[in-house]
Amino acid sequence: MSAAPGILLRDICKTYRSRGSEVVALKDMNLVCPPGSFTALIGPSGCGKSTAMRIALGLEDHDSGEVRIAGQAPATATASGITGVAFQDAALLPWRTVARNIALPLEVLGRDPGRYAHEIAKLIELVGLKGYEQSLPGQLSGGMRQRVSIARSLITSPEVLFMDEPFGALDQIRRRQMNVELQRIWQETGSTALLVTHGIDEAVFLADYVVVMHANPGRVVEVIEVPFPRPRSDDLYSAPEFHALTDRIAKVLHGH
Ligand SMILES: Nc1ncnc2c1ncn2[C@@H]1O[C@H](COP(=O)(O)OP(=O)(O)OP(=O)(O)O)[C@@H](O)[C@H]1O
Ligand SMILES: [Mg+2]
Known part of the structure; x- marks a missing residue:
């Protein structure tokens, strides 16, 4: 495993252009995921989460800025099996x-x-x-x-695992079971993980860092470190300090 950040996005700008209209999807987006860390990316619909992930996978071009995956160009990392990906719509x-x-x-x-x-x-x-x-x-x-x-x-x-709302279609019970499983798998593999989710609970349960984005233009507004020791169990969901942190993140998310 290389010592380079698992994921590095520096000052990424991305504008979608189609006949007569422009959408600034990302403006100076920055994200650094240390090797072996688990990061959750959270933000309102349309803030550019999937765009950022597709750029990191080399599936989408960006206008400016730097992208490295385990020290390599995204397309190289994807082609060599360094990256693994699970999408929103299972795409089987x-x-x-x-x-x-x-x-x-x-x-x-x-x-x-x-x-x-x-x-x-x-x-x-x-x-x-x-x-x-x-x-x-x-x-x-x-x-x-x-x-x-x-x-x-x-x-x-994979050394770097990208997941875009992989549990969207699951009911809450199955989702929490999968979160515990995912934590275990991630700890076993030692991979760098980036999870896009709409669930603050899920983000805090799984992540070392919760990265909050805002839209128009899409950008990172705050990175919150999650201090709870691992392995985390289901009990964490009912702990007062868990709720204190999810409340704080909800405020950042909604811009209060
Ligand atoms: N291929 C595309 N062509 C034009 N505009 C696009 C394209 N893909 C995304 N966009 C626009 O870019 C912005 C960011 O989209 P993106 O899919 O990255 O958001 P998201 O944060 O993943 O949203 P969600 O939570 O709903 O999945 C949106 O305004 C969207 O309409
Ligand atoms: Mg998306």
Whole structure:
């Protein structure tokens, strides 16, 4: 693992231009995620969270500023399997079974999925989909598809893990279970994680740093450090200091 920040975005500007209209999605966006840290990115709809993530993945160009992923150019990091990603809309291939969707990043990297049967089975169990290995995405619920997407993002043991609202379709109970699981997986892998979420609870439960963005133009307004020791358990959700911190973040988020 390199000593460079897992994720570095420096003074990123991004304007979307289409016939006659311009949207300034990001203006001087800054984000530094130390190696092995967990960062949650939170902000109102349209503030540029997904844009920032796509730029960090090399899926979108930016107008100015610097991007490094584990010290490398984003496209290089993505192409070499340093990055793993789980998107908002699970984005599974409908004609592939659960197991073969999870194996996809291996094939993209030119690895033989047959050698990863054990890892695939372990991840399927981890996300609670044992028995569904041979199911097609169309036979699953939205929440189940999201869990496949999370398993897929982890199959290459990525050094940097990007997650864009991966738990959006889950009910609160399953979501909290997944948060505990995700924390455990992240601690085991030692990866640098960036999670986009609308849930302040989820952000505080999981993250070392909660980064709050505002819109128009999209930018970071505050970085809040989360001091709670790990591993964090479900009990944390009912602790007074947990609520004090989520209240503080809600104020920053809503600009009070
Ligand atoms: N491909 C695009 N073309 C034009 N404008 C875009 C494009 N993608 C995003 N935008 C605009 O850029 C801004 C930021 O969008 P983005 O998707 O990054 O927001 P977000 O913070 O992820 O929102 P949400 O929480 O709803 O997912 C929005 O105003 C959006 O309309
Ligand atoms: Mg988004």
